[in-house]
Amino acid sequence: xxxxxxxxxxxxxxxxxxxxxxxxxxxxxxxxxxxxxxxxxxxxxxxxxxxxxxxxxxxxxxxxxxxxxxxxxxxxxxxxxxxxxxxxxxxxxxxxxxxxxxxxxxxxxxxxxxxxxxxxxxxxxxxxxxxxxxxxxxxxxxxxxxxxxxxxxxxxxxxxxxxxxxxxxxxxxxxxxxxxxxxxxxxxxxxxxxxxxxxxxxxxxxxxxxxxxxxxxxxxxxxxxxxxxxxxxxxxxxxxxxxxxxxxxx
Amino acid sequence: xxxxxxxxxxxxxxxxxxxxxxxxxxxxxxxxxxxxxxxxxxxxxxxxxxxxxxxxxxxxxxxxxxxxxxxxxxxxxxxxxxxxxxxxxxxxxxxxxxxxxxxxxxxxxxxxxxxxxxxxxxxxxxxxxxxxxxxxxxxxxxxxxxxxxxxxxxxxxxxxxxxxxxxxxxxxxxxxxxxxxxxxxxxxxxxxxxxxxxxxxxxxxxxxxxxxxxxxxxxxxxxxxxxxxxxxxxxxxxxxxxxxxxxxxxxxxxxxxxxxxxxxxxxxxxxxxxxxxxxxxxxxxxxxxxxxxxxxxxxxxxxxxxxxxxxxxxxxxxxxxxxxxxxxxxxxxxxxxxxxxxxxxxxxxxxxxxxxxxxxxxxxxxxxxxxxxxxxxxxxxxxxxxxxxxxxxxxxxxxxxxxxxxxxxxxxxxxxxxxxxxxxxxxxxxxxxxxxxxxxxxxxxxxxxxxxxxxxxxxxxxxxxxxxxxxxxxxxxxxx
Numbered sequence: 102x103x104x105x106x107x108x109x110x111x112x113x114x115x116x117x118x119x120x121x122x123x124x125x126x127x128x129x130x131x132x133x134x135x136x137x138x139x140x141x142x143x144x145x146x147x148x149x150x151x152x153x154x155x156x157x158x159x160x161x162x163x164x165x166x167x168x169x170x171x172x173x174x175x176x177x178x179x180x181x182x183x184x185x186x187x188x189x190x191x192x193x194x195x196x197x198x199x200x201x202x203x204x205x206x207x208x209x210x211x212x213x214x215x216x217x218x219x220x221x222x223x224x225x226x227x228x229x230x231x232x233x234x235x236x237x238x239x240x241x242x243x244x245x246x247x248x249x250x251x252x253x254x255x256x257x258x259x260x261x262x263x264x265x266x267x268x269x270x271x272x273x274x275x276x277x278x279x280x281x282x283x284x285x286x287x288x289x290x291x292x293x294x295x296x297x298x299x300x301x302x303x304x305x306x307x308x309x310x311x312x313x314x315x316x317x318x319x320x321x322x323x324x325x326x327x328x329x330x331x332x333x334x335x336x337x338x339x340x341x342x343x344x345x346x347x348x349x350x351x
Numbered sequence: 352x353x354x355x356x357x358x359x360x361x362x363x364x365x366x367x368x369x370x371x372x373x374x375x376x377x378x379x380x381x382x383x384x385x386x387x388x389x390x391x392x393x394x395x396x397x398x399x400x401x402x403x404x405x406x407x408x409x410x411x412x413x414x415x416x417x418x419x420x421x422x423x424x425x426x427x428x429x430x431x432x433x434x435x436x437x438x439x440x441x442x443x444x445x446x447x448x449x450x451x452x453x454x455x456x457x458x459x460x461x462x463x464x465x466x467x468x469x470x471x472x473x474x475x476x477x478x479x480x481x482x483x484x485x486x487x488x489x490x491x492x493x494x495x496x497x498x499x500x501x502x503x504x505x506x507x508x509x510x511x512x513x514x515x516x517x518x519x520x521x522x523x524x525x526x527x528x529x530x531x532x533x534x535x536x537x538x539x540x541x542x543x544x545x546x547x548x549x550x551x552x553x554x555x556x557x558x559x560x561x562x563x564x565x566x567x568x569x570x571x572x573x574x575x576x577x578x579x580x581x582x583x584x585x586x587x588x589x590x591x592x593x594x595x596x597x598x599x600x601x602x603x604x605x606x607x608x609x610x611x612x613x614x615x616x617x618x619x620x621x622x623x624x625x626x627x628x629x630x631x632x633x634x635x636x637x638x639x640x641x642x643x644x645x646x647x648x649x650x651x652x653x654x655x656x657x658x659x660x661x662x663x664x665x666x667x668x669x670x671x672x673x674x675x676x677x678x679x680x681x682x683x684x685x686x687x688x689x690x691x692x693x694x695x696x697x698x699x700x701x702x703x704x705x706x707x708x709x710x711x712x713x714x715x716x717x718x719x720x721x722x723x724x725x726x727x728x729x730x731x732x733x734x735x736x737x738x739x740x741x742x743x744x745x746x747x748x749x750x751x752x753x754x755x756x757x758x759x760x761x762x763x764x765x766x767x768x769x770x771x772x773x774x775x776x777x778x779x780x781x782x783x784x785x786x787x788x789x790x791x792x793x794x795x796x797x798x799x800x801x802x803x804x805x806x807x808x809x810x811x812x813x814x815x816x817x818x819x820x821x822x823x824x825x826x827x828x829x830x831x
Contacts, residue, residue: 149786153778177788189783193801199787202797207788242801259787 249276630688633660
């Protein structure tokens, strides 16, 4: 589904990603871990198509197609979803209106008719139940005055509504208390299928107790320095990152 | 349920389908302004002597005044001696087909959803079919007539309802009020008059499109609207289709009179030609709009301003009667090289008077937008209250936004609140929308409409839908 080959990316003159290789197949969950400043969020932004970054070498293929010429919105139309670490506030635009616009713009790009209002409403109710969201939530301005937990829950709610093929969860666990973490993880697990894939970006092993990855990759100084299964996450939790940094330096 | 699209179709189709004014007088006075010119104007319009005298008096006041310079706008002052103050509405040169029309204009029409025929009509292309408008107008007029509502041109009102005009004209905006108001008083040739009798609730939105004898908006428009005791009226002015005009200077005066327990809702969508992308051309819009509220009366101004090269406009309320209410809801958009200095004045004179000001400025390109507002609490205005919120939204880094709030209170019991914010449409917001599949232009429209929601909610439904589209079009290509 996603194939990243020798990806190098800069912001300004600074090289952040220095040769990333990663392959994600349908049905898989990949976790990307790493210390601060290792390039985790850059990687998610580059996959999603943020223009601040310049790809200097390598490429990203999604379902066999090179993404480099596609804008962020076109990538979204193909089924790539990014759950933001810091979701943006848009005052005056309700959660409902935003999701409705997003769904219908994606449908338009795919040559489909807008989703009938009754079906959309039904889906919203269903997904709200899944994430234990109150209906008053829908008429609030997008992320405006939301608590950290509400923002993250709203991200996963959007993911549930947009039903992407590839979802990248960028530090979805930060700012969540233990109950919210459980609810959000539950939601993500229920959305998981054999057809879609998830990349979880996190600092901590904690989230991976709930969303269990098939693969764990450690990012350090813009490279994946180690890959393994979920036991690698546990190892990191107990030993920290330093041993990997030393290993990478050799 | 109707979709927004169908509302828009309906609205844009209904606005102009009443055909157009073709019966045009041919004469024109030579350029320049003097007493004789004013006498000629008054005579051409067949006005009574009192009206001629009224104009001449305004002109005398005008001569003592100078063009104001305090507004935060810069332009070359129009040469009044070069303007012909009485010319019958000019027939623009008719074009053979739409191919001859500025393609930019046609794109805008298409985005507003204006039909081909309307596009022709608006851009001055010759048309074969003119919809028969007489019956529609007659039905409309009969319905209003049964209720005693008067809605006609100001010229007709001067002839047909001289007592009402004499009693109220110039009472809210005196002839000596300001340079442009005095000029307007001396030379106005066009405008609307409306009277709602006691206790009558006007059953439809009154729009200038329905007005009898309308021949396009004049250069010096004069509007007088009187809501008698306990009556209600909602009045719509302007339209979203870009209005081109050969006259650069527009100086209108609007006077609203809300007698005891009356309510007037006055909504404007203004889209005068703003000049091209380099700031050439465009209309100067110097408007004086003011209303007076008697006891328990309410006046609510709502405006969406996207046009004009230079705008100078402060719809105001004099809250004279006790418990009266004034409201001002405004969205002012400037793009490219546009300049706008706009806001309101809330003059609290009576006890327990209340006013609300919600102003949303949006600046893009190299434009400059200013909010200028006065809240004045008089010595007898016990328990007066005001709430003002002035927000600015900046797009890009070459535009300017300014806020000039003035507060004068002469009564200790007054409560005046002022809130102001400045924000910028961030790349973060746009990226967030794009990541969800929403393209850049759609994203800007969504963000801007969200920002303006409090104001757009005040507009009548059909107008609001149009205004939303207009905002998006006005700001196209201004980010990125």
